[in-house]
Amino acid sequence: MKIRLVLVLCVIALTACTHSFREEDVAAAKTSIRGEFQKQGFTVEEVVLLRESDTKLSGYAKLRKTMPLLGDIEITKTCTATMAADSDEYFWECR
Secondary structure, three states: OHHHHHHHHHHHHHHHHHHOOHHHHHHHHHHHHHHHHHHHEEEEEEEEEEEEOOOOEEEEEEEEEEEOOEEEEEEEEEEEEEEEOOOEEEEEEEE
C-alpha cells in the first residue's frame, strides 16, 4: 500500500512539473506569427497551429502580398512552435 501511494505521489509531482502549450499559448503564438508577417507587409489570410505533442505545435501561415510587377502573390509557410523543457517559454519559426 505504501509503495502505491509513493508511486501515485511521484506521478502527480512529475505531471505538475511538465510544461506544455495551453490554449492561451497557442493563441499567443498565432497572434505573434500574424503580427510579424503583417510588419513585413503581408496580408495574413490564415494561421493554423495544431498540437503535435505537449511541447510542439506545427502548422502553416497563408500569406498574400501585392508586388508591383507580379501582382498578388500567395505564399504558404510551414510553421512550428517549440516550448522549452524547463519553462513556459517557447519560440516559433516559419519557413
